[in-house]
Amino acid sequence: MQPEERIDDILKRYKGQDVYVVIEVLSVDKKVSRPLTGRLLGVTPDRNEARRLAKQAQRVMIRWVGEEAEVIVVHADCSL
Amino acid sequence: MPTVPFDPTRRLIRVPVAVTRIDGRTFDLTFIFDPGAAQTGLSQSVLTDIGINWQDADRFVRVSTASDTVSVPIVTVPSLEVFGVPFANLSVLALPLPANVAADGVLGFDLLSRFWLFINYRRGLLVAEPMNRLQNRLALIWQILRAW
Numbered sequence: 286m287q288p289e290e291r292i293d294d295i296l297k298r299y300k301g302q303d304v305y306v307v308i309e310v311l312s313v314d315k316k317v318s319r320p321l322t323g324r325l326l327g328v329t330p331d332r333n334e335a336r337r338l339a340k341q342a343q344r345v346m347i348r349w350v351g352e353e354a355e356v357i358v359v360h361a362d363c364s365l
Numbered sequence: 366m367p368t369v370p371f372d373p374t375r376r377l378i379r380v381p382v383a384v385t386r387i388d389g390r391t392f393d394l395t396f397i398f399d400p401g402a403a404q405t406g407l408s409q410s411v412l413t414d415i416g417i418n419w420q421d422a423d424r425f426v427r428v429s430t431a432s433d434t435v436s437v438p439i440v441t442v443p444s445l446e447v448f449g450v451p452f453a454n455l456s457v458l459a460l461p462l463p464a465n466v467a468a469d470g471v472l473g474f475d476l477l478s479r480f481w482l483f484i485n486y487r488r489g490l491l492v493a494e495p496m497n498r499l500q501n502r503l504a505l506i507w508q509i510l511r512a513w
Contacts, residue, residue, distance in 0.1 A: 310393050317367045318446045319381035320393040332464075336414050339392075346393040347414055353467035 287325040303351035305335035309342035367448040373489035385444040394469035402473030406458030419459035448493040
């Protein structure tokens with residue numbers, strides 16, 4: 286089993302690779318719902334594999350760390 | 366009293382959001398802060414990851430993106446927490462975001478309009494307080510002074 290680490294440190298190790306990083310979240314900043322520490326469950330380029338790995342934990346994050354697109358604009362044409 | 370730091374050198378503000386399913390499993394996600402988006406939405410692939418079925422949705426809405434206009438499903442998320450405030454049974458868009466969009470969803474006007482907001486772009490600080498109590502208003506003023 287992987288040790289508990291700061292989530293930012295885990296993500297930094299894989300930044301720029303076209304993979305999904307799957308992390309069990311162990312502590313959270315309650316004020317903003319921001320995950321602080323966690324345990325690495327796996328690293329995979331396959332989304333389905335990432336989904337399977339995520340099933341191991343009660344609180345989890347799946348983060349794409351590859352190349353990033355920077356712009357998104359979304360507008361819904363009617364109110365709900 | 367949420368003050369959320371962001372990287373001011375980037376052209377996006379990303380904020381943490383937690384989504385909890387009916388069975389209690391929680392997924393920690395990252396959303397783009399987008400006041401120009403009328404409605405909050407999650408990526409379709411992320412919805413699949415967290416086990417929310419969007420393919421059988423019976424409601425749809427037309428959505429304009431930077432490159433296209435598409436019809437997207439509307440689904441209900443059992444619980445979504447942003448800036449420390451939980452929202453139950455929230456209707457969200459199931460957006461066809463590509464994998465290389467650096468977020469799991471878009472935080473739009475429908476949720477942002479529930480908060481007082483202050484952004485210091487120079488320092489990279491976002492202050493958000495819910496608009497429900499005098500106590501939150503005082504907290505907002507205090508947070509703005511600290512983030513100035």
